């Protein structure tokens with residue numbers, strides 16, 4: 156648009172200056188040509204409309220398919236919810252999408268998120284909106300015939316570092332931890348870090364996931380004891396909910412701290428940046444509100460020079476959406492990705508990117524997200540007793556409820 160305007164400006168000035176020396180016919184021909192080229196610019200997305208939304212439970216996840224009047228379809232994934240509720244909520248939200256232009260992604264995100272003032276935010280609403288958001292980016296990329304990362308400003312890197320890999324590995328508490336750590340508890344965790352550092356060597360990345368399961372005082376003791384082993388970060392050093400806890404830990408610990416997998420939207424992440432108590436943010440594309448929110452979270456973090464290490468317990472569908480985002484942001488550290496089939500059997504969502512021997516993913520190819528979903532496999536996945544959703548019941552040895 157700007158280029159056309161500039162050309163028009165030049166040709167008009169040229170025409171005024173040269174009017175005395177050129178014939179009127181030549182002048183009008185040149186101006187006419189400029190107008191013609193402007194007239195050829197059309198909005199190819201103007202006539203597409205959402206015509207249907209379908210949502211299926213697929214194991215512990217939900218896959219959402221949005222259909223359009225132009226036969227283009229888009230896919231998105233819900234994670235971290237009771238899938239029965241997520242399916243019902245996705246179908247309910249179709250009321251706000253029916254007949255809308257799917258390429259108005261920002262507008263539709265706002266329409267869904269701000270529709271009902273009493274249901275705004277929270278995991279149930281935001282995770283379902285995230286899946287719809289991914290599907291809208293998928294449709295828009297397909298409409299333009301480009302990978303989604305092209306729509307996000309184009310690639311900022313040639314490949315995307317993933318973990319776990321041979322040289323990037325995360326260890327952790329493995330779940331609920333005793334309330335008060337004995338010296339032996341802390342020694343055991345420190346020994347684990349030491350052993351893995353020795354195994355990886357000085358050129359490997361080692362991360363530790365505290366999983367919100369270590370009480371702050373014990374976390375501080377542990378973090379200071381493992382300082383010689385150069386952790387890339389300690390993840391989830393505290394239970395989300397009170398920024399003062401994170402500030403206290405940050406003031407007492409020199410090991411970099413990361414968190415964010417249980418935060419949603421820019422409003423969930425802003426306090427960590429404003430209070431300068433987190434070194435790395437870990438938004439999950441599905442938890443945090445989809446590609447539309449992740450790009451804003453990345454921009455907020457960039458202002459504070461905080462890189463993203465996106466969280467991911469998604470199947471290849473949602474993971475690929477997150478990789479399109481990771482491919483297009485300036486401050487990126489590493490991306491979590493599990494491709495061993497424990498999240499979703501191979502073939503349900505077929506990606507078209509590969510991981511090299513060093514643990515880097517190639518850029519996902521489009522158009523759209525570039526993931527092919529095999530609906531015929533859903534029934535088989537759902538029949539597997541190991542892939543049923545169950546509410547967790549984390550308990551301490553004394554029978555009380557635990558964070559994890």
Ligand SMILES: [Mg+2]
Pocket residue numbers: 364366390391416466
């Ligand atoms: Mg984690």
